Amino acid sequence: MTSLSVQRKLFLPLVFLVTLAVISPAFANDPVLHNDYALKLLEQGEYEKGLEHFQRAFAFSPYDETLRKNLAEAYTYVGMRQMEQKLYDAAADSFDHARELFPEAPRYAVLRGIALHAVKRYEGAIHELERARSLGETSPELYYHLGRAYYDSDNLALALEMWEKGLELDPARAAIRELADKARRELALEGRMDKGYSSRFSLSYDTELKSLLAGEILDVLEAAYNRVGADLGYFPDARVQVLLYTKKDFKALTDSPDWSGGLYDGKIRIPLGGATGMTALLRNVLVHEYTHVVVFEMTKGNCPTWLNEGLAELEGRKEFNQPMAELGRVARRGGYVSFQLLERPFSTLSDKQVALAYQQSYALVNFMVGRYGWHKIQEILRLLGTGKPVADAIGVALADYGVDYSGVVQEWQGNMTREYGVPEHPSPE
Numbered sequence: 389m390t391s392l393s394v395q396r397k398l399f400l401p402l403v404f405l406v407t408l409a410v411i412s413p414a415f416a417n418d419p420v421l422h423n424d425y426a427l428k429l430l431e432q433g434e435y436e437k438g439l440e441h442f443q444r445a446f447a448f449s450p451y452d453e454t455l456r457k458n459l460a461e462a463y464t465y466v467g468m469r470q471m472e473q474k475l476y477d478a479a480a481d482s483f484d485h486a487r488e489l490f491p492e493a494p495r496y497a498v499l500r501g502i503a504l505h506a507v508k509r510y511e512g513a514i515h516e517l518e519r520a521r522s523l524g525e526t527s528p529e530l531y532y533h534l535g536r537a538y539y540d541s542d543n544l545a546l547a548l549e550m551w552e553k554g555l556e557l558d559p560a561r562a563a564i565r566e567l568a569d570k571a572r573r574e575l576a577l578e579g580r581m582d583k584g585y586s587s588r589f590s591l592s593y594d595t596e597l598k599s600l601l602a603g604e605i606l607d608v609l610e611a612a613y614n615r616v617g618a619d620l621g622y623f624p625d626a627r628v629q630v631l632l633y634t635k636k637d638f639k640a641l642t643d644s645p646d647w648s649g650g651l652y653d654g655k656i657r658i659p660l661g662g663a664t665g666m667t668a669l670l671r672n673v674l675v676h677e678y679t680h681v682v683v684f685e686m687t688k689g690n691c692p693t694w695l696n697e698g699l700a701e702l703e704g705r706k707e708f709n710q711p712m713a714e715l716g717r718v719a720r721r722g723g724y725v726s727f728q729l730l731e732r733p734f735s736t737l738s739d740k741q742v743a744l745a746y747q748q749s750y751a752l753v754n755f756m757v758g759r760y761g762w763h764k765i766q767e768i769l770r771l772l773g774t775g776k777p778v779a780d781a782i783g784v785a786l787a788d789y790g791v792d793y794s795g796v797v798q799e800w801q802g803n804m805t806r807e808y809g810v811p812e813h814p815s816p817e
Contacts, residue, residue, distance in 0.1 A: 419445035423455060426462065435465045460486040460496070467499060474688045474775050476506040494525035502533050508626035508685070510541040528554040532564050539567070540654060542590060542629055544575050570641075577637055588613050588624075593632040594660070604666045605632070605674060612678045616703050620679075621766040622686050628678070629655040645735055647742050649673050652680035668708035676704030687772040692731035694745070695778065698753030699765070701746055715747035719808035724748060727797055731778065755800045760786060 422445035429438035442459040449455055467482030480503035487496035501516030517534040531554030539547035551568040554561060584591040586606040593602050609630065617623040633641065638659035642651050650658040656677045663670065679700040683691055718724055725737075725745055734745050757765060764785050771781035779793040786792070791799065 417448065419448040419452070419455060422448075423458060426458070430462065430465060435462065435469055438462055439466050456489050460489040460493075463489075464496070464499065467503070471503060471506075472775075474506075474690070474773060476503045476688075479503040480507070480509075480512075492523060494520035494523040494530075497523065498525060498530055498533070501537070505533065505537050505540070506688075508540070508624070510537055510626065513537040514541065526557070528558040528561050528564065530554075531557070532561070532567075535564070535567060535571075539571065542627075544571050544578065547571050548575065573641055577633070577641065578631075581631075586610050589628050589630055591630045591632070594634055594637070601663065601665060602632075605630070605670075608666070608671050608674045609678055612675045612703070615706075616675065616679050616682055619703070619762055619765075620682050620686065620699070620769065621762075622682050622769075624681060624685050628681055631655055631657050632660045633657065635659040645739075645742075647739065650677040652677050652684065656681065671707035672704040672710075675707055676700040679703040683769065686766075686769040688775075690772045690775060691769070692727075692778045693733055694727055694730035694749040695753065695768075697734065697746055698749035698751075701750035702753050702757065705750065712747045712751070714744040715751055716808060718744060718748075719804045724801070727752070751804070752797070752800050755803055756796065759799065760789060 422441040426438040426441035426445065429435075429441065439459075439462040442455070442462045446452070446455045446459045463482045463486035467479040467486070470476070470479035470482060480500050483496050483500035483503060487493070487500060490496065497516045497520035501513045501520065504510075504516060505513035514534070514537045517530060517537060520530060521534070531550045535547045535550035535554065538544075538550060548568055548571040551564050551571065554564045555568060558564070578592055580595055581592045582595055582602070584593070584602045584606055587610065589606055589609045591602055591606055593605075609628070613623065638644065638651075638657065642648075642653075642657060644651055648659075650656065650673050656674075658673060658677065660670075677700070679702075680696060683696050683699055687696075725741055725748055727748075729737075730745055730749060734742055737745055753765075767785040768778075768781045771784055772778065776784070782796060783792045786796065
């Protein structure tokens, strides 16, 4: 990060500066003292307080370029901290204040574009990043983020163009190369796809799929938008992209395990095969994958897999409730999978563990909803969205119940024992 200017710095002890701020009327009107006090505050990591004093300094001397630069950089410091805290809307505002001070500096437009992209305000992100490009910014980082914004707004061709420009500047940039390769594969597939739209979803589907079924799929997703949104207390603003593939194309594009019935990676991707009509199982899969969209946005990606998959299973099973033979067997014989292990992606599990992982996750989340209520689940998700670890989020949300993460698991296991009987072998939990 660019360091702040230190012109006219006064070599006064910090304690003396603080004293001046409290007792000296001259301090309130002296931009130099405010500037130097703010520099000290920023050195201590007190960015918000430092920003206040830079604002005061600049208000008294608005034509001083050093104060203007320091104020812009203070807004940037605050914005970067807000990004770390996942407060992306607030960060976008901070970067906007910096940009207002130096409208011809592309750096602030880039930062604002990144923040807007993080909250799925894709049009705004593209506007800011293209503005930075018009001001002369041509870094690989710009093309990386601009490509992502175009990709997420369903413009694969422009996304690929941006990433190719980034690779021209830095051919060794692995992250850009991987995205560009993925976009090329998707373009080859989507070139033969038809399109469908509803108020909240865009649908791309293989031409083998009947258009009538495409309309039914959009209807199921629109219903899921309302029902899942009501349960979780959150309704995404951005249009959700849904892609339906043949099983062969899905495997080739995503390299998902054979047991995967769908994927959400910013877009909902489902292997549909040669389906000709809506089924209860297909409704289950559609609602399941849409639930991942809501959970991801609420938690900003900071969600343990068992909670994410458990919620998706809970919502999907309202459409089609599959048998839970693995969970029943384990409940009677012992040998649950550790929920600490289930915080990680299920792709790390053995094929034998996967079915149990989904059923166990569903059972715990279903128990939590019944025991603590949807409002507590919502609170846990919102706390995860602030960056809290899952143990802290559960502990805070369920404090009035007097239970923590391990306590929830123990209560659930007690409920399983009452339902299935005492297991023959102790559980690792």
